[in-house]
Amino acid sequence: MEEMNVPAWRKSSRCGTSTCVEVAKVGENYLIRDSKKPEAAALSFTEAEWDAFVEGVTAGEFRF
Structure with a gap:
């Protein structure tokens, strides 16, 4: 992998000591792990998929 394509992972601000979601942007894609x-x-x-997801979260579409 080229140096400029190495993901810069960011953890969720809601992360504690348990499992966290990490997101990175590489080129035009968003990666989640x-x-x-x-x-x-x-x-x-x-x-486009990432933007739709963020809009859904903001709108409360994923509340249980």
Whole structure:
């Protein structure tokens, strides 16, 4: 992997000492992974998919 394509992972601000969600942007894609298993494959989303997800979270679509 080229140096400029190495993901800069950011943890959720809601993270404590347990499992955290980490997000990185590489090129035009957003990557998501579990901090407890960083060696596992990350999920990849396009910018449009990521924007739709963020809008859904903001609108409360994922509240149980």
